[in-house]
Structure formats: C-alpha cells, structure tokens
Amino acid sequence: MIEVSQLRKFYSVFKKEPGLIGSFKSIFKRRYEEVRAVDDISFTIEEGELVGFIGPNGAGKTTTLKCLSGLLYPDSGFVSALGFQPWERKPEFQKQFALVMGQKNQLWWDLPPMETFLLNKEIYEVPQEQFKKTLDELVELLEVEDILKIQVRKLSLGQRMKCELIAALLHSPKVLFLDEPTIGLDVVMQKKIRDFIKEYNLRYKATIILTSHYMGDVKELCQRVMIIDKGKLVFDGELEKIVKKYAEHKLISVVLNEKVELKKLKEIGKIKEFVYPHVNFEVKKQQTSTLAAKILEELPVADLNIEEPPIEEIIRDLFTKKNYQ
Amino acid sequence: MKKYLQLAKITLEEYFVYRLNFYLWRFRSLVTFLTLLFFWLAIYGNRGEFLGYQKSQMLTYVIGIAFLRTIVLGSRSADMAMQIRSGELTKLLLQPIKTIRFWFTRDVVDKGLNLFFTIIEILVVLWILKLSFYLPHHLITYLSFTVLSLLAVFLYFFLSFTLSAIAFWTEEIWATRWLFGIIFLEFLAGAFFPLDVLPSWLTKIIYLTPFPYLVFFPLKIWLEQLTTGAIAQAFLICSIWLIFFWWLAILMWRKGSKNYQAYGG
Numbered sequence: 001m002i003e004v005s006q007l008r009k010f011y012s013v014f015k016k017e018p019g020l021i022g023s024f025k026s027i028f029k030r031r032y033e034e035v036r037a038v039d040d041i042s043f044t045i046e047e048g049e050l051v052g053f054i055g056p057n058g059a060g061k062t063t064t065l066k067c068l069s070g071l072l073y074p075d076s077g078f079v080s081a082l083g084f085q086p087w088e089r090k091p092e093f094q095k096q097f098a099l100v101m102g103q104k105n106q107l108w109w110d111l112p113p114m115e116t117f118l119l120n121k122e123i124y125e126v127p128q129e130q131f132k133k134t135l136d137e138l139v140e141l142l143e144v145e146d147i148l149k150i151q152v153r154k155l156s157l158g159q160r161m162k163c164e165l166i167a168a169l170l171h172s173p174k175v176l177f178l179d180e181p182t183i184g185l186d187v188v189m190q191k192k193i194r195d196f197i198k199e200y201n202l203r204y205k206a207t208i209i210l211t212s213h214y215m216g217d218v219k220e221l222c223q224r225v226m227i228i229d230k231g232k233l234v235f236d237g238e239l240e241k242i243v244k245k246y247a248e249h250k251l252i253s254v255v256l257n258e259k260v261e262l263k264k265l266k267e268i269g270k271i272k273e274f275v276y277p278h279v280n281f282e283v284k285k286q287q288t289s290t291l292a293a294k295i296l297e298e299l300p301v302a303d304l305n306i307e308e309p310p311i312e313e314i315i316r317d318l319f320t321k322k323n324y325q
Numbered sequence: 326m327k328k329y330l331q332l333a334k335i336t337l338e339e340y341f342v343y344r345l346n347f348y349l350w351r352f353r354s355l356v357t358f359l360t361l362l363f364f365w366l367a368i369y370g371n372r373g374e375f376l377g378y379q380k381s382q383m384l385t386y387v388i389g390i391a392f393l394r395t396i397v398l399g400s401r402s403a404d405m406a407m408q409i410r411s412g413e414l415t416k417l418l419l420q421p422i423k424t425i426r427f428w429f430t431r432d433v434v435d436k437g438l439n440l441f442f443t444i445i446e447i448l449v450v451l452w453i454l455k456l457s458f459y460l461p462h463h464l465i466t467y468l469s470f471t472v473l474s475l476l477a478v479f480l481y482f483f484l485s486f487t488l489s490a491i492a493f494w495t496e497e498i499w500a501t502r503w504l505f506g507i508i509f510l511e512f513l514a515g516a517f518f519p520l521d522v523l524p525s526w527l528t529k530i531i532y533l534t535p536f537p538y539l540v541f542f543p544l545k546i547w548l549e550q551l552t553t554g555a556i557a558q559a560f561l562i563c564s565i566w567l568i569f570f571w572w573l574a575i576l577m578w579r580k581g582s583k584n585y586q587a588y589g590g
Contacts, residue, residue, distance in 0.1 A: 011586065071418055071587040087583070091421035099419055106416045108335060110342045115335055122328040123422050151342075 039231035052222030124171035412588035493581030515541030535566035
C-alpha cells in the first residue's frame with residue numbers, strides 16, 4: 001500500500017542573525033545550513049492500518065507526509081503509495097488520498113465551507129448521489145449543520161478543523177494523512193475527532209497515518225507507532241513495545257493502613273509522590289519484586305499495585321535523553 | 326470542465342465578498358484612464374493633428390488602452406507568487422486540478438467582471454465629454470482586432486505565469502514584477518502613448534519584443550493604420566512569442582513545482 005525506502009529530503013536554510021543589522025548583513029552574505037529533515041527512512045504500511053507518527057518538533061514527521069502526498073520531491077530514495085510515485089501528482093493517485101494539516105487551511109477562506117465542498121465535488125468528480133450521501137453522513141457525525149453557511153474565517157478553530165476533515169473526505173480517500181488533526185482543540189472536540197478517525201478507519205478500511213503531539217491521540221487510535229527524531233526512524237512497532245523496550249522504571253503504588261513517617265518511607269525506596277494514604281515508589285525494573293517484597297514486609301500496606309509508568313513520561317524521557325538503542 | 330466552471334463561480338463569489346476592494350480597484354482604473362485622457366486632450370488643445378495622429382484617433386487609442394488594459398493586462402496569476410511564498414499553493418498541488426487552468430479560469434472571471442464595468446465607464450465618459458470615437462470601416466478590421474487581442478490575452482497570461490513561477494526559486498517576486506510591470510511592460514506595450522511616435526530605430530527594436538503586441542498593435546489595427554503585410558507580421562511575431570512563453574510557462578512550472586518547499590504546517 002505504502003512503501004518508503006531510504007527516503008532522504010534535505011533543506012538548505014539560510015540563517016539570519018537577529019535584528020536589523022543582521023538583516024542588512026544578509027543582503028550581502030548569506031550563511032546557508034543543511035537541514036536533514038528526513039534522513040534515510042524506510043517502512044511499509046499495509047491496507048487498513050492506522051499508524052501513529054510521533055517525534056519531537058522538527059523531527060521530520062510532516063516532511064515525510066509531504067513526500068508521501070507528492071508535495072515534496074524526494075532527494076533520494078523510493079516512495080510509493082497506492083502503486084504511484086506521489087511526486088508525479090497523477091490525478092488517479094490524487095483522487096485516492098487526502099492530506100489534512102491541522103495548522104494549514106485548505107478551505108476557501110472568504111466563503112462558507114459549503115462552497116469548498118461543492119468545488120471539491122467537481123474537482124474530484126464525485127457523483128451527485130455519492131456526494132450527498134457522504135456529506136450528510138459527515139455533517140451528522142461531526143455535528144456541523146449550522147455552520148455550513150458561515151464564512152470560514154469566522155469559524156472557530158475546532159469548527160474549521162471539522163470542516164477541513166469533511167472537505168478532505170468527500171471523495172472517500174483510501175489513504176488519509178493527518179498532520180496534527182487535533183491541534184488546538186478542546187478535550188471534547190479532540191475526543192470527537194478521534195472517535196471519528198477510528199470510525200472512518202474501520203468503516204472504509206482506510207489506511208491512515210497520523211502525526212500528533214498528543215499522546216492521547218496515538219494511544220487511543222494507533223496500534224502501530226513510528227518514532228522519528230532528527231530525520232531518522234528510531235522505532236517502528238506496537239505501542240506497548242515502547243513501554244517494554246524503553247520504560248526503565250516501574251511504579252509501585254501503595255495505600256497505607258496507618259501513618260508512617262516520611263523518613264522511614266525514604267529509607268525503603270525512591271518516593272515519587274506521597275499524599276497520605278497514597279505513596280508511589282519509583283523503582284528500577286529489575287528490582288521491582290525485591291522492593292515490593294520489602295514494602296509488604298516493612299510497611300502497613302492496605303493495597304499495593306505495580307504499574308508501568310505513563311506512556312507520556314516514557315516518550316518524554318526518550319525525546320530528552322535520545323537514548324533509542 | 327465542470328470543475329473549472331465551479332471554480333469560476335467561486336471566484337466570482339469572492340469578488341462579492343470584498344465589494345469595497347473591487348470598487349476601489351475600479352476607481353483606480355478610472356482615474357488612470359481619465360488622467361491619460363485629459364493629458365492628451367490638453368496636448369491637442371485646438372490642434373486637429375499631432376505627431377501624425379488625428380485628435381479622434383488619439384482619443385480612440387486612449388480609450389482602447391482602457392479596454393485592453395482590462396482584458397489583456399488584468400491578471401490574477403500574480404497571486405500565485407504569493408501562494409508559493411506562503412505555502413498556500415499546497416492546496417492546489419494535492420488536488421487533481423491543473424494549475425495553469427486554475428489560474429486561467431480565475432483570470433477569465435476577473436477580466437469578464439472588469440470588462441463589464443470598463444465598458445460602462447467608457448460609454449459614460451464618451452457621452453459626458455461628447456468625444457468622437459473612431460469606428461473601423463471594414464469588417465475584417467473587427468475580426469483582426471479580436472483575434473490579435475485574444476492572442477495578446479494568452480501571451481500576457483503565460484508571461485505573467487512565468488514571472489510568478491520565478492517565486493519557486495527566489496521567494497520574493499515584487500521587485501521583478503514592479504520593474505517588469507511598470508517600466509517595461511506598460512511602456513513598451515504602448516499603454517501610455519502610441520509607440521510609433523518614438524524614433525523609428527527604437528520602434529524597430531521594440532517591435533521584436535513581445536510587449537507591443539499586447540496593446541499597441543491591436544489598437545493600430547483598430548485604427549486601420551496597418552497594411553495587410555504589417556498585420557500579418559504582427560500576427561506572426563505575436564504567435565512566436567506566445568508559443569515561446571507557453572512553453573516557458575510549462576517548463577518553469579514543471580521545474581519549479583519540483584523545487585517547491587511547501588512551507589508551513
């Protein structure tokens with residue numbers, strides 16, 4: 001379905017010193033620097049997969065999506081989607097995918113969203129029947145009936161995002177690239193969009209690649225996750241495996257029967273959090289059982305749980321320490 | 326085809342959203358037209374002829390400028406340069422729609438709408454100032470004028486599109502556009518005065534460039550001041566430039582869109 005092998009895309013970016021003097025200098029002499037946005041990435045994605053793309057800012061996620069959708073011409077390597085080379089921008093290919101960018105507007109800014117929908121209907125040559133059916137479905141699912149006739153620039157971010165999704169889905173694309181589709185949305189809206197993506201994936205067996213900075217999106221939607229950093233693919237596998245592979249610690253959360261002095265707790269292990277009666281210990285993976293035994297032995301325990309640390313934390317640690325091995 | 330019709334509809338709707346903008350634009354065109362008209366009226370004064378032009382011929386030429394400015398020199402493809410810069414072009418590149426046709430459609434709507442108002446303005450000015458306007462005597466003149474004007478429309482479109490495509494590499498376009506638009510194009514096209522008032526060695530050079538075929542030659546045809554041979558030559562040179570810029574526009578687009586960086590997001 002989607003195949004990427006040894007993809008490279010480098011930019012040369014000109015660096016300007018701050019301020020007016022810097023601007024003046026840059027008229028005469030410019031310093032260019034090469035940015036390796038995507039550096040030797042390979043992967044394949046099968047039909048119907050919903051894959052999450054995560055990585056810190058500037059890691060190369062969006063650049064990869066832009067290469068996959070044919071916006072960017074790769075410097076080297078091979079990209080194929082639905083059997084097409086995306087950068088050839090063949091209409092047969094373009095009719096089968098959509099790219100939605102949370103930070104970019106694809107609707108006609110000065111007109112109501114309905115106008116964009118009608119234009120897209122013609123551009124993608126969607127038959128009237130199918131158009132009406134899909135539109136009704138999407139409008140109902142995303143609850144946007146009352147904003148279809150309001151100028152796009154007067155819509156809120158969330159309303160606009162929903163309309164962006166509709167505009168992108170009217171031609172029922174088989175492949176969907178979503179670049180931060182939930183950015184700037186409130187929690188209710190985030191949930192709605194997530195549910196919608198999941199539903200779309202299941203109902204149409206659509207292949208979806210999603211990038212997001214919200215782990216919630218990825219956790220809820222994607223079984224498979226790819227981590228990109230500095231243009232390199234550093235992890236590709238199931239979300240749970242990230243936990244297994246990278247979690248260095250476990251959490252032992254304890255509920256106490258009676259008050260214990262902090263000093264005593266500290267002697268037992270590293271305390272992460274302590275609000276009586278709850279106390280959380282952080283422990284190296286290998287020492288979990290030893291410490292658990294010790295806690296049971298030395299403390300008045302009402303309840304004890306051993307947990308993996310939250311995925312957000314693991315990923316944050318990973319991005320900070322860059323220890324991908 | 327239907328997609329371009331729908332696009333034309335949307336383009337028209339956009340104009341109605343920004344009515345004030347449109348009125349101001351019309352006002353500007355009218356002022357340019359009147360300035361030039363009064364300038365030439367003042368020069369003629371009581372004279373019946375000047376620089377080899379009868380007063381009515383010169384006034385017809387000036388009115389012709391206003392008309393051809395609208396249908397030839399008016400273009401939306403300048404917006405493409407801005408879209409390349411801002412990354413807005415991304416939207417177009419993702420969809421199964423031909424970029425050149427996209428901009429041409431927007432151009433046609435722009436020209437059509439402006440033409441409607443230009444004709445009204447010209448008629449009102451003619452009526453108020455009681456000016457005499459030269460109407461050609463031969464049917465073939467109307468035909469030649471129409472055909473050369475149409476060639477000019479396409480020539481200017483591809484020229485302008487080529488210029489906009491430069492933005493794929495430079496990312497700043499206003500300097501080139503300004504230099505090109507004001508100094509070269511309008512002057513050399515004959516959008517201020519008929520070019521044949523210049524020394525003949527200079528006009529010979531200018532006639533080899535694409536510019537005089539945009540305004541000057543169509544109007545010379547209208548005034549029935551060209552021999553059949555000269556008309557044929559004008560058609561030929563204009564067509565050669567048209568084919569060249571057509572080719573160049575497509576080439577620049579192909580190369581440029583490979584170079585596109587899709588900024589933002």
